[in-house]
Amino acid sequence: MAPIADPHFVERVRASFARQHAMHLIQATLPVVEQGRTEIHLPHWQGVEQQHGFVHGGVVGMIADSAAGYAAMTTVPANASVLTVEFKMNLMAPADGEKLIARGEVVRAGRTLIVTQAQVFAVKDGKETLCALMQQTIMVMHGKGEK
Secondary structure, three states, X not given: OOOOOOOOHHHHHHHHHHHOHHHHHOOOEEEEEEOOEEEEEEEXXXXXXXXXXXXXXXXXXXXXXXXXXXXXXXXXXXXXXXXXXXXXXXXXXXXXXXXXXXXXXXXXXXXXXXXXXXXXXXXXXXXXXXXXXXXXXXXXXXXXXXX
16 A cells, blocks of 8 residues: 555544535444545435335445545545546345445555445344445545535
8 A cells, every 4th residue: 555645534534424414314434444445334224225125225325435435535635635436336235234334445546546446235143245346436636625
């Protein structure tokens, strides 16, 4: 992994997550922030379900996008922000469990573009089942902070 661009990346990522109202809306949390890696946890509750009782694919996409995006954010300088420009997601199994865990990871960090991936697991009775796999491209916006 490259040298740490911002020694305060954990605090910066957590502050950004706290400002992301969509994550609060769906009751997601960010328990893991490491260089090049984050995790978002989501409890399974009625407000995120689709008609079959599984967590909706759009919600699965939300947590995958944010987990991988925040993994990318851990690698950029303090005066930069990140923005998703593309992702491709495969839904591989129903998002059925007590909670979901989205694990985002940096695959390659460039100056302008960062390639990431996320795996989303449904946790049921302590067993993790891979339910989604995402690959993402992130744009680094140098000199542009968040609102």
